[in-house]
Amino acid sequence: MKNIKKTILLLLPLFFLNGCKIPTFETKEAQTALPQTFSTQKIAAQANIATLGWKDYFQDSLLIALIDTALSHNQELNMRLQEVLIEQNEIQARKGEYLPFVSLRAGAGVEKEGRYTRLGAVEENLEIKPDTHFPEPLPNYMFGLYASWELDVWKKLRNAKKSAALRYLASVEGNRFFITTLIAEIAESYYELLALDNLLKIIEQNIKLQENVLQAIKLEKEAAKVSQLAVNRFEAQYLNTQNLQYQVRQEITVIENKINFLMGQYPQPIRRNALVFDTLQVRAEAIGAPAQLLTQRPDIKQAELKLAAAKLDVQVAKAYFYPALSLDAGIGMQAFQPALLFNLKSLLFNAATNLAAPLVNRNAIQALYKNANAKQVQAVYYYEQTLLNAYLEVCNQLAQVENFNKSYELKNKEVDILMQSIGISTNLFRAARADYMEVLLTQREALDAKIELIEIKRKQMQAKVNLYRALGGGWN
Missing domain, CATH: 2.20.200.10 (Outer membrane efflux proteins (OEP))
Incomplete structure (x- = not known):
């Protein structure tokens, strides 16, 4: 026994000296400072629409029913829930490693x-x-x-368990971020359906209008007041407008099936009320301060937790050099x-x-340690990128709300003027005081303006949805 003790005492210095030979790396800390306000703000407010539940924010019973179904039956969401359970089981596995x-x-x-x-x-x-x-x-x-x-003298196993716990929490935040994205995607598709319904209605109204005008032109031709060229031009426009309705119907089918897919169900009609589209209002929302993104956006919290886990992984890898x-x-x-x-x-x-303790051929341990350091630096960059992306997303959506609100007002006035012009040009043509081309161009300009007006309204609603998502609303 005395010889064994002497041998251990002689070898101990070698173990510890060997453990001291650890590669050194430059560490990088994440820059978490955000601007005091968003680009369009003068003073940061505390009120924030992201704290509202999604049912309170959207307030449309049909849309709420669609989102409720998706949150229960969406396959990807259910797969992500299983990923959360897998990460939770990893905590138990790591905990078992430092118990006897x-x-x-x-x-x-x-x-x-x-x-x-x-x-x-x-x-x-x-x-x-x-x-x-x-x-x-x-x-x-x-x-x-x-x-x-x-x-666990060097806390290798305990740090591995803490790292697994942080990754589990990160997976929870990742699941919340997916919920936010899923809600936004359904809401955006729903408003797009309303826009397409209204667009189809306008096209059908224009088809009836152009049909009446075409019949009038044909009567004018029979009376030798216009040539066949006028009839052909009006008929070509009438056929072109008819063709537009089938393109819109196809888009409606695609969007309906997209929503069905998000709800985890086979194709079926999506219940909606197209009449409310024109009454939807988009206003400047209470967006709070940029610093609130750190606590409200799940993807930022996920990146932060992954960074903390990566730091612990470095300590775990370092402990392999010790006895x-x-x-x-x-x-x-x-x-x-x-x-x-x-x-x-x-x-x-x-x-x-x-x-x-490893004495010779420590390449595998050194590679493990180098990779852990590289992944930690990578996690820092990812966290900073997530912060920057979140801030810019809010700025973009705020600008979209403001710009398209102004654009909608102007385009709405343009549509009113052109609708008046259609009646004026038609009366002038019948009184032989205007050329048929004026009627044709006025009709075409009015239809284009109506289509653009609906597109602007759709982009307004898109900004409303995406601003809520960008601020981190929906998961709570």
Whole structure:
């Protein structure tokens, strides 16, 4: 025992000196400072629409029903929930690694030593009883408890468990961010459906209007007041407008199926009220201060948790350079006959302490440590990028709300003027005071202006939805 102790004392300095030879890297800290206000703000406010629940924000019973269905049946969301459970199980796995492992063992076997070996020679000359030689082959029966425990001196295992816990929390935040995105995607598609319904209605109204004008032009042609060219031009425009309705119907089908897919169901009509589209209002919302993004946006919190986990992973990788101390112990019964198995003389036990550290060929450990450092730096850049992206998204949506509100007002006035012009041009044409081309161009300009007006309204609603998403609303 004295020699063993001396050997351990002599080797300990080597273990620790070896552990000190660890590569060094430059660390990088995340820059979390955000501007005091968003680009369109003069003074940051505390009120924030992101704190509203999505049912309070949208306030449309049909849209709320669609979102409710999607939150229950969307396949990707359900897959992500399983990912959260997997990450939760990883915590349990990492926790088990720094607790003692105890196992129950039992076995039976037969052993035959070579005669010209040390044990074989002993067996050949050993007599158990007079005129009875050592059994050949020798049976072996045993059972017992065995335990092993790695003492977490350098917190390698505990840090791995903490890292797993942080990744689990990050997966929860990632799931929340997906919920926010899913709600926004359904709402945006829903408003797009309303826009297409209104666009189809306008096209159908123009088809009836152009049909009436075409009949009038044909009567004018029969009266020799216009040529066949006028009839052909009006008829070509009439056919072109008819063709537009089928393009819009196809877009409606695609958007309906997109919503059905998000709700996890096969194609079926999407309930909606197209009449409310014109009455929808988009105003400048309470957006709070940029610093609130840090606590409200799930993707930012997810990036922050992943960064914290990456820092712990560096500590875990670093601990592999240090000596690992483990305890092994066992107690049980062993005999070559079942009848002797429960005899006290068959009792065996052992206990051992192991100290191990890498001395030569540490390439794998060094690569693990280098990768952990690189991933930590990578996590810093990802966190900073997520912050920047979140801030810019809010700025873009704020600008879109403001600009398209002004654009809608002007375009609405343009539509009113052109609608008046259609009646004026038609009356002038019938009184032979205007050319048929004026009627044709006025109709075309009015239809284009109406289509543009609906598109602007759609972009307004898109900005309303995306501003809520950009601020981190929806998951709560």
